[in-house]
Amino acid sequence: LDFxxxxxxxxxxxxxxxxxxxxxxxxxxxxxMDRRALVNADGEMLIVPQQGRLRVTxxxxxxxxxxxxxxxxxxxxxxxxxxxxxxxxxxxENYGAPFRLPELGPIGSNGLANARDFEAPHAAxxxxxxxxxxxxxxxxxxxxxxxxxxxxxxxxxxxNLVPCRYDTKHFMTI
Numbered sequence: 001l002d003f004x005x006x007x008x009x010x011x012x013x014x015x016x017x018x019x020x021x022x023x024x025x026x027x028x029x030x031x032x033m034d035r036r037a038l039v040n041a042d043g044e045m046l047i048v049p050q051q052g053r054l055r056v057t058x059x060x061x062x063x064x065x066x067x068x069x070x071x072x073x074x075x076x077x078x079x080x081x082x083x084x085x086x087x088x089x090x091x092x093e094n095y096g097a098p099f100r101l102p103e104l105g106p107i108g109s110n111g112l113a114n115a116r117d118f119e120a121p122h123a124a125x126x127x128x129x130x131x132x133x134x135x136x137x138x139x140x141x142x143x144x145x146x147x148x149x150x151x152x153x154x155x156x157x158x159x160n161l162v163p164c165r166y167d168t169k170h171f172m173t174i
Contacts, residue, residue: 002033003081004135004142007091016042016095016140025091032082035131037151039078041138043095047071052087056080056163059154061121063165072099072118073163078134078151098161117170120162126150 006029014021022043047054053066058079065071073079075098101115128150136143 001029002031002036003027003029004033004036004038005029014095019043019095021095023093023095025093027087027089027091029081029083029089030086033080035128035150036133036135037078037080039076039134039136039151040073040093041076041136042140043093044075044098045071045073046092046094046099047073048090048092050088050090052083052085054087054089055082057082057124057126057152058121058163059152060123060157060162062124063119063121063163065165068169069165069167071163071165074098074161077163079163080152112173113166113171118164118166120164123156124152125155126152 006027008026008028010024010026012021012023016023027047047056047065048070049065049067051067053064054071056063056065056071056073056079058073058077060077063071101113129148132147132150134145134147134151136145
């Protein structure tokens with residue numbers, strides 16, 4: 001199974017159409033997505049690898065993550081997940097307002113998660129031509145289409161709504 005075929009929903013609270021609530025999924029995968037991409041229009045995805053390493057290719061570049069790290073993929077961004085062997089991950093799909101870091105207040109700069117520890121993807125693009133399957137999650141359903149080229153052919157981007165990786169070793173508890 002790849003990421004899309006191995007995605008199993010455990011619980012849903014709220015409604016994707018109302019942009020309120022969340023869903024929790026478990027992903028079991030043992031093969032890469034190859035020439036498939038997923039676009040989640042319902043919500044952003046927080047991916048927590050439990051076993052194996054994930055290589056996530058997005059329109060804005062690549063991120064690798066393994067156990068002890070988390071990935072945040074914004075809503076509406078095309079991505080694919082590659083694995084070298086069996087991998088398991090938990091996914092929190094947030095339908096509501098985007099995740100953000102809380103204000104640190106009296107804790108100051110030495111507590112919880114610091115913005116500087118969140119890593120943006122390394123710039124990368126594909127120039128492959130040929131049939132590519134695009135799977136879009138919208139309204140809780142999956143829609144399929146094809147296109148004649150890769151969706152990962154973006155050469156440059158600008159802005160701060162990007163996928164990111166966080167290593168939980170950097171989290172400072174008090």
